[in-house]
Amino acid sequence: MVLNYIWIAFFVVAFVVALVRVVFWGDTEIFTAIMNATFDSSRTAFEISLGLTGVLSLWLGIMKIGEESGLINALARFLSPVLCRLFPDIPKGHPALGSIFMNMSANMLGLDNAATPLGLKAMEELQELNPKKDTASNSMIMFLVINTSGLIIIPISIMVYRAQLGAAQPTDVFIPILLSTFVSTLAGVIAVSVSQRINLINKPILTLLGVACLFFTALIWLFVSLPREQMQTYSTLVANILLFSVIILFILTGVRRKINVYDAFVRGAKEGFTTAVRIIPYLVAFLVGIAVFRTSGALDYVVDGIGYVVGLCGIDTSFVGALPTGLMKSLSGSAANGLMIDTMKEMGPDSFVGRASCVIRGASDTTFYILAVYFGSVGISKTRNAVTCGLIADAAGIIAAIFVSYLFFH
Numbered sequence: 001m002v003l004n005y006i007w008i009a010f011f012v013v014a015f016v017v018a019l020v021r022v023v024f025w026g027d028t029e030i031f032t033a034i035m036n037a038t039f040d041s042s043r044t045a046f047e048i049s050l051g052l053t054g055v056l057s058l059w060l061g062i063m064k065i066g067e068e069s070g071l072i073n074a075l076a077r078f079l080s081p082v083l084c085r086l087f088p089d090i091p092k093g094h095p096a097l098g099s100i101f102m103n104m105s106a107n108m109l110g111l112d113n114a115a116t117p118l119g120l121k122a123m124e125e126l127q128e129l130n131p132k133k134d135t136a137s138n139s140m141i142m143f144l145v146i147n148t149s150g151l152i153i154i155p156i157s158i159m160v161y162r163a164q165l166g167a168a169q170p171t172d173v174f175i176p177i178l179l180s181t182f183v184s185t186l187a188g189v190i191a192v193s194v195s196q197r198i199n200l201i202n203k204p205i206l207t208l209l210g211v212a213c214l215f216f217t218a219l220i221w222l223f224v225s226l227p228r229e230q231m232q233t234y235s236t237l238v239a240n241i242l243l244f245s246v247i248i249l250f251i252l253t254g255v256r257r258k259i260n261v262y263d264a265f266v267r268g269a270k271e272g273f274t275t276a277v278r279i280i281p282y283l284v285a286f287l288v289g290i291a292v293f294r295t296s297g298a299l300d301y302v303v304d305g306i307g308y309v310v311g312l313c314g315i316d317t318s319f320v321g322a323l324p325t326g327l328m329k330s331l332s333g334s335a336a337n338g339l340m341i342d343t344m345k346e347m348g349p350d351s352f353v354g355r356a357s358c359v360i361r362g363a364s365d366t367t368f369y370i371l372a373v374y375f376g377s378v379g380i381s382k383t384r385n386a387v388t389c390g391l392i393a394d395a396a397g398i399i400a401a402i403f404v405s406y407l408f409f410h
Contacts, residue, residue, distance in 0.1 A: 006368070006387070010289035014296035021297065034295050041291035045283035049276050056272030059117035062250050063099065064268025065261050069254040072098035081204040086189070087139045088198065089129065096125035100143055102246075107365075108151055119147060119370075120275055120377050127378040135382040136375065142192045144374055144386050149188035149393040150365030151181050158358050161341055167349035176355075176404040177362035184364040184397030191389040275377055282376030286368055290331045299327060318410065319402045321353040326360040326398040330391065333366040356405035363397030 018034055021027040066072040075098035083090070083097045090096055099122035106115035122143060130137040136144075155177045162170035193200050254261035293299060307320035325343060329336040343357040367390040375383060 007285060007289050010293040013298050014292040017296045017298045017301065030296065034292055037291040037295040038288050041287040042284050045287045046280060049280045049283055053273055053276040056117040056120065056276050057269035058272070060121055060272040060275070061265035061267075061269035062247055063102075063118065063121050064271075065254045065259070065264045066098070066250045067095060067268075068259050068264045069250070069257045069261075071250060071253045074098075075101060082208050085200070085202055085205050086142055086193075086198065089137065089139045090126075091129075094125070094129070096122055096129065096139075099125055103143075104146065104151070107147065115147075116373070117272060117275075119143075119374060123374050123378050124271075124275075127380075132382075133378075134380060136380050136384050136386055138196050140375075140380070141384060141386045141389065142189070142196070142198075144371060145188040145192050145389045145393055146185065147374070148365050148367040148370050148390040149181070149185040149397065150363070151185040152177070152362065155362045158340075158362050161337070162344070162349050162358060165341070165344045165349045167344075167354075169350075172408075173355055173358045173362070176359045176401070176408050179404050180359055180363035180397055180401040183400035184393045187396030188389060188393030191392040195385055195389065279373050279376050282372045286331075286372040290368070293331075294328065299324060302327065316410075318352055319356055319405065321347060322356040322360050322402075322405075325357045326363075326401070329361055329364065330367040330394045331369070333369060336361055336366070352405070352409050355409045356402065359405050360398055360401040363401040364394050367391060367394055 014034065018027075018030045021030050063072070066075075072095045073093060077093045080092045080097060083100060084092055087097070087100070099118060103115055103118040103122050106118055123140065126137060126140050126143065127133065130140070155174065158173060158177065159170045162173065190200070192198070251261055254264065303320065303323045306323060307317050310320065311317050322343060325336050325339045328339050340357045340361045344351075344354040347353045349355075367387070371383060371386060371390065375381075375386075
């Protein structure tokens with residue numbers, strides 16, 4: 001229901017803003033630009049789905065091997081002490097726990113192409129446990145919010161963009177992004193836990209948190225001690241080695257268990273094709289709504305209004321130039337990347353605004369895109385408080401990114 005209201009608001013606000021621009025400013029081209037944006041975004045939605053078909057087929061095929069070999073079940077049993085605290089409605093040892101962990105691992109490594117099909121597989125398994133097939137379950141909401149909070153260890157794509165635009169030190173946003181996305185994920189998990197009355201004060205969760213803190217500290221020390229050229233090389237190498245190792249592990253486990261890994265892969269790959277087709281309408285709906293809202297200029301007015309209010313409060317407004325990236329980030333990842341790149345081109349990659357834009361972009365993921373695709377893949381129409389909790393994580397990430405940017409760069 002919330003997604004329904006938001007989608008309608010995109011079009012209504014865009015129409016009102018465009019009409020004002022025509023009547024008061026004589027901008028006769030605005031409606032043409034909006035209509036062109038609807039056609040372009042519709043085509044983009046189909047192209048995204050088409051491009052996702054091969055990736056979905058690959059990874060759902062690999063996951064099918066893992067299922068039939070028993071590896072997913074073994075992984076689920078190993079992770080049950082921690083994940084069962086965050087997902088109390090999932091039975092211990094259920095394959096969904098293994099799929100959730102695989103998706104989270106791919107996200108943390110910045111492997112978006114692998115994370116999406118793994119996430120869609122997890123949603124299908126969660127839907128099997130869902131008693132109300134049109135309504136998001138508690139476990140789905142927790143899983144989606146963890147995804148939208150965008151916990152990432154290696155933000156390689158952002159660092160590559162900075163290198164391409166001539167940043168003196170492309171990796172200087174690494175630690176700020178790591179801190180910001182951790183805050184975003186923590187805020188999202190707490191928001192969902194409060195709404196679902198999940199107790200996070202227990203030994204497995206606190207142990208995981210302690211291990212995570214040690215891991216992040218060691219990782220930060222390792223990468224900061226490397227020259228920036230080696231940092232980019234090693235971060236990409238480590239991510240790809242881990243990803244390919246997962247594929248080999250699944251195949252070898254299937255061979256060890258004497259299953260026909262080729263046939264299992266093909267059966268899983270067929271599911272990837274049907275899933276890619278099923279999400280096309282949801283992608284078209286939201287990408288068109290986002291494009292209309294952005295093209296009308298409504299987003300610019302929101303940012304200008306925030307800057308005006310902040311200025312009246314006597315607060316430094318240096319960060320306002322990075323806000324378009326933050327606001328668009330919740331709606332569209334590609335659009336947020338475009339705004340981040342534009343900001344660096346206009347203001348300079350080593351400017352405060354340029355760096356802050358990168359940190360904000362890496363603080364969390366594209367909430368509405370993820371909700372539309374993941375919920376759409378299993379036919380969920382009633383999302384309950386998933387949007388609210390996701391936006392809380394987004395807001396926490398943006399605020400943390402601004403604060404950290406001032407701390408490191410201002």
